[in-house]
Amino acid sequence: MQTYTEVGSAPIKARETVRHRVVIVGGGTAGITVAAQLTRKGIHDIAIIEPSDKHYYQPLWTLVGAGVAKAEQSVREEGRFIPKGVRWIQDYAVEIDPEQQLVCTRNGTRVHHDFLVVAPGVVSDWDKIAGAADTLGRNGISTNYAYNLAPKTWEFIQQTKEGVALFTMPNTAEPGYTIKCGGAPQKIAYMAADYFRMTGRPVKVIYATAGGVLFGVPEFCKVLEGVCDRYGIEVLTKHELIAVDPSRKVATFALKDKPGETREIEFDMLHIGPPQRAPKFVRESPLAHPDGAMVGFVNVDIHTLQSPVYCNVFGLGDAAGLPTSRTGAAVRKQAPVVVNNLIQVMNGKEPNKRYNGYTSCPLVTAYGRMVLAEFDYENKPTPTVPFINTCKERFDMWLLKKYGLPWMYWNLMLRGRA
Ligand SMILES: Cc1cc2nc3c(=O)[nH]c(=O)nc-3n(C[C@H](O)[C@H](O)[C@H](O)COP(=O)(O)OP(=O)(O)OC[C@H]3O[C@@H](n4cnc5c(N)ncnc54)[C@H](O)[C@@H]3O)c2cc1C
Numbered sequence: 001m002q003t004y005t006e007v008g009s010a011p012i013k014a015r016e017t018v019r020h021r022v023v024i025v026g027g028g029t030a031g032i033t034v035a036a037q038l039t040r041k042g043i044h045d046i047a048i049i050e051p052s053d054k055h056y057y058q059p060l061w062t063l064v065g066a067g068v069a070k071a072e073q074s075v076r077e078e079g080r081f082i083p084k085g086v087r088w089i090q091d092y093a094v095e096i097d098p099e100q101q102l103v104c105t106r107n108g109t110r111v112h113h114d115f116l117v118v119a120p121g122v123v124s125d126w127d128k129i130a131g132a133a134d135t136l137g138r139n140g141i142s143t144n145y146a147y148n149l150a151p152k153t154w155e156f157i158q159q160t161k162e163g164v165a166l167f168t169m170p171n172t173a174e175p176g177y178t179i180k181c182g183g184a185p186q187k188i189a190y191m192a193a194d195y196f197r198m199t200g201r202p203v204k205v206i207y208a209t210a211g212g213v214l215f216g217v218p219e220f221c222k223v224l225e226g227v228c229d230r231y232g233i234e235v236l237t238k239h240e241l242i243a244v245d246p247s248r249k250v251a252t253f254a255l256k257d258k259p260g261e262t263r264e265i266e267f268d269m270l271h272i273g274p275p276q277r278a279p280k281f282v283r284e285s286p287l288a289h290p291d292g293a294m295v296g297f298v299n300v301d302i303h304t305l306q307s308p309v310y311c312n313v314f315g316l317g318d319a320a321g322l323p324t325s326r327t328g329a330a331v332r333k334q335a336p337v338v339v340n341n342l343i344q345v346m347n348g349k350e351p352n353k354r355y356n357g358y359t360s361c362p363l364v365t366a367y368g369r370m371v372l373a374e375f376d377y378e379n380k381p382t383p384t385v386p387f388i389n390t391c392k393e394r395f396d397m398w399l400l401k402k403y404g405l406p407w408m409y410w411n412l413m414l415r416g417r418a
Pocket residue numbers: 004007025026027028029030031049050051052057058059060061062091092093094119120121122144145146180181184279281316317318319326327328329330331360361362
């Protein structure tokens with residue numbers, strides 16, 4: 001399962017001490033991409049701390065939840081993507097001490113380093129939704145935010161013959177909270193609505209978000225509002241899911257514009273977009289943002305991706321405190337910045353490459369249609385595909401999502417070639 005639970009603070013025994021020039025915490029999208037690019041640039045003596053022996057292409061989970069891809073297509077052996085010559089420490093990081101230039105692991109390994117790249121992703125905080133953790137994957141309640149649960153979403157969509165299909169988006173405005181790929185909770189709502197339309201089922205689709213708008217970038221918001229109108233999806237803003245009662249099949253929302261008030265909605269199936277945050281060992285480390293919206297995430301300069309306190313530390317990916325949408329596409333633009341700036345620092349120079357907040361969200365809106373939303377820190381559309389209008393729902397973009405992007409991920413990005 002990709003969505004890691006907290007590992008707690010297991011006592012650390014001094015079992016083994018190792019030292020590497022560069023240590024990367026997390027061997028997911030960001031960690032592997034950085035390791036591959038550093039290796040290609042001739043940097044040696046790198047170690048990756050990564051507990052999982054599986055690597056997941058998470059963007060496919062939306063299509064798994066919609067029944068057009070198999071979960072197994074999203075997973076490969078992690079070992080195949082650790083670049084040659086890089087040491088894989090297969091363990092959880094549990095403590096980072098940037099003063100001592102040391103990372104401790106759950107099994108008691110002490111990993112000293114000259115330079116550190118922090119990229120352990122985010123964890124889902126299921127305890128924030130009363131009753132959710134115990135019922136996921138049962139009673140019509142699921143999420144695409146986990147490898148083993150995305151197939152359940154598809155099962156529950158198929159089982160819903162009438163009634164209400166409810167889809168939720170968490171409160172990402174709460175300091176320290178986020179959700180990776182903020183478009184994913186609505187993508188699955190569109191796919192489900194299209195499925196109910198194609199099969200002629202009288203199912204009412206409701207999309208309830210804790211935010212105030214459907215999508216943060218006005219240009220794309222307009223297109224998506226049109227998609228909701230087409231399907232008759234009811235969009236509820238300022239609705240934060242706080243509890244589920246699986247026996248009554250009722251979801252309880254806090255109404256963000258009416259403090260203290262709640263509202264119950266009955267459902268036949270429920271897809272939950274979980275509130276997510278940085279892992280505990282990051283939140284509790286000296287590298288964490290001390291306050292503000294990014295509290296608990298890795299504190300880095302939003303352009304150079306370097307720690308403002310420790311010049312030998314960089315952060316990227318979902319765990320980094322960057323005010324942009326957390327996606328693999330963002331990582332693709334962040335990784336070369338980290339690699340360049342890290343090498344600059346190794347050579348006693350200042351970071352000289354800047355990340356502009358680029359992110360992209362391939363918003364599938366129907367079986368066979370997709371809008372490619374690309375934007376930056378200013379929420380300004382930043383299209384990268386030449387000659388075509390990717391703001392429109394398109395079949396070629398759907399093909400890109402289903403076939404092109406996974407191929408690019410496994411063969412180019414993780415190999416340090418894109
Ligand atoms: C349903 C869904 C749909 C998505 N759709 C898209 C999309 O369409 N387009 C897109 O670009 N992105 C999408 N994403 C987001 C994308 O997958 C992430 O933004 C991306 O994987 C972030 O990379 P990362 O390396 O920061 O985190 P991850 O890839 O999650 O990797 C983090 C790694 O850190 C490891 N780790 C965890 N704890 C520890 C620890 N204590 N010590 C060491 N290692 C640890 C984990 O095992 C994991 O391998 C989607 C995600 C989901 C869940």
